[in-house]
Amino acid sequence: MPLFNSQQPNDRGTRWWGAAATGVVEVLVLLALGIAVVRYLEWSSDAAQAEFMRATKSSASAPNPSEFSTPVQALKGRAGCDRKG
Numbered sequence: 001m002p003l004f005n006s007q008q009p010n011d012r013g014t015r016w017w018g019a020a021a022t023g024v025v026e027v028l029v030l031l032a033l034g035i036a037v038v039r040y041l042e043w044s045s046d047a048a049q050a051e052f053m054r055a056t057k058s059s060a061s062a063p064n065p066s067e068f069s070t071p072v073q074a075l076k077g078r079a080g081c082d083r084k085g
Helices: 011-060
Strands: none
Touching: none
């Protein structure tokens, strides 16, 4: 019964080429994923910054900013919760 290695003597070179090709594909996939993540983060940051700028611009152009704020009332008596026991 012949061994598997002795059936195809030139199989070693093919395995190295296959392993090298697989490694190159893995590196390319990781590179593409990395670029996609960086682009998404840049896009998300730009969108958040634009939303923030719109919010600050609209609040700065409001005629009376104090009309949107809730009044603060002072607490009478002790501050905090009463403890039992």
